[in-house]
Amino acid sequence: MTRTGFDTDRFGTDPGATIRANLAELRHRITAACARAGRDPVEVRLLPITKTVPAEVLRHAAAAGLDMFGENKVQEAMGKAEALADLPVRWSIVGHLQTNKVKHLTRFASEFQALDSLRVAEALDARLRAEGRMLDVFVQVNTSGEPSKYGVAPEEAAGLVARLPDFPSLRPVGLMTLAIFSAETERVRACFRLLRELRETLRATPAGAGLAHLSMGMSGDFEAAIEEGATVVRIGTAIFGTRPTKDGIYWPGLFPEVAPT
Numbered sequence: 001m002t003r004t005g006f007d008t009d010r011f012g013t014d015p016g017a018t019i020r021a022n023l024a025e026l027r028h029r030i031t032a033a034c035a036r037a038g039r040d041p042v043e044v045r046l047l048p049i050t051k052t053v054p055a056e057v058l059r060h061a062a063a064a065g066l067d068m069f070g071e072n073k074v075q076e077a078m079g080k081a082e083a084l085a086d087l088p089v090r091w092s093i094v095g096h097l098q099t100n101k102v103k104h105l106t107r108f109a110s111e112f113q114a115l116d117s118l119r120v121a122e123a124l125d126a127r128l129r130a131e132g133r134m135l136d137v138f139v140q141v142n143t144s145g146e147p148s149k150y151g152v153a154p155e156e157a158a159g160l161v162a163r164l165p166d167f168p169s170l171r172p173v174g175l176m177t178l179a180i181f182s183a184e185t186e187r188v189r190a191c192f193r194l195l196r197e198l199r200e201t202l203r204a205t206p207a208g209a210g211l212a213h214l215s216m217g218m219s220g221d222f223e224a225a226i227e228e229g230a231t232v233v234r235i236g237t238a239i240f241g242t243r244p245t246k247d248g249i250y251w252p253g254l255f256p257e258v259a260p261t
């Protein structure tokens with residue numbers, strides 16, 4: 001029994017202090033990875049991933065200086081965006097979107113990192129035009145080839161990017177991927193390298209010229225991602241602790257669709 005509305009096992013009794021300490025450690029590791037790669041840390045944006053973190057705890061995260069939150073489910077994100085409407089925070093959706101959820105996303109999100117079909121591009125653009133606004137988008141690429149992962153196949157990315165000028169409310173700013181979940185770091189790095197090479201190829205095309213960003217790397221693999229060129233790292237667990245899964249089993253760093261069986 002607790003008097004707080006959040007999980008004290010996960011966030012501690014002083015979530016602000018927990019988050020500040022985790023962020024300090026994380027920024028230290030990001031800086032060190034940049035140093036190893038000869039990169040400037042200002043080139044790497046930290047996108048905190050806040051799925052399963054209650055709005056009450058996110059107030060502490062905002063107070064700690066975080067001003068953009070990433071979520072994989074539109075409905076969960078929308079509820080928190082409403083609860084935190086008084087704060088100057090922006091929202092990024094990083095998970096697969098169904099066309100029937102497009103109307104929710106355009107109400108509050110300023111970035112969408114999981115564009116993986118023309119159908120969704122078309123639906124987003126129609127809705128954004130009606131609202132008279134733009135949206136930053138990343139094309140999600142399935143660099144591991146695992147059937148459990150969303151994203152276009154690497155060989156299909158050029159075709160999708162070439163069509164994006166048809167949707168003037170979408171601003172294509174980069175590519176996004178989830179690497180294979182594996183202890184073999186070479187296989188993980190191969191996913192990151194593939195995304196970077198794909199971006200170089202696409203950037204040389206007229207429709208791909210704006211693809212400046214590579215969103216890759218999560219709590220378990222962000223250092224390798226930075227060494228391979230990431231400009232956005234999406235970090236949940238390392239800031240907010242381990243997420244509980246539906247059946248109460250804790251899988252560090254994982255979310256259900258890639259949990260080992």
Ligand SMILES: *Cc1c(COP(=O)(O)O)cnc(C)c1O
Pocket residue numbers: 049051072094095178218219220234235236237238252253254255
């Ligand atoms: C949950 C999630 C993350 C963050 O994962 P952690 O391992 O907790 O850092 C990153 N990207 C996407 C798309 C996610 O769904």
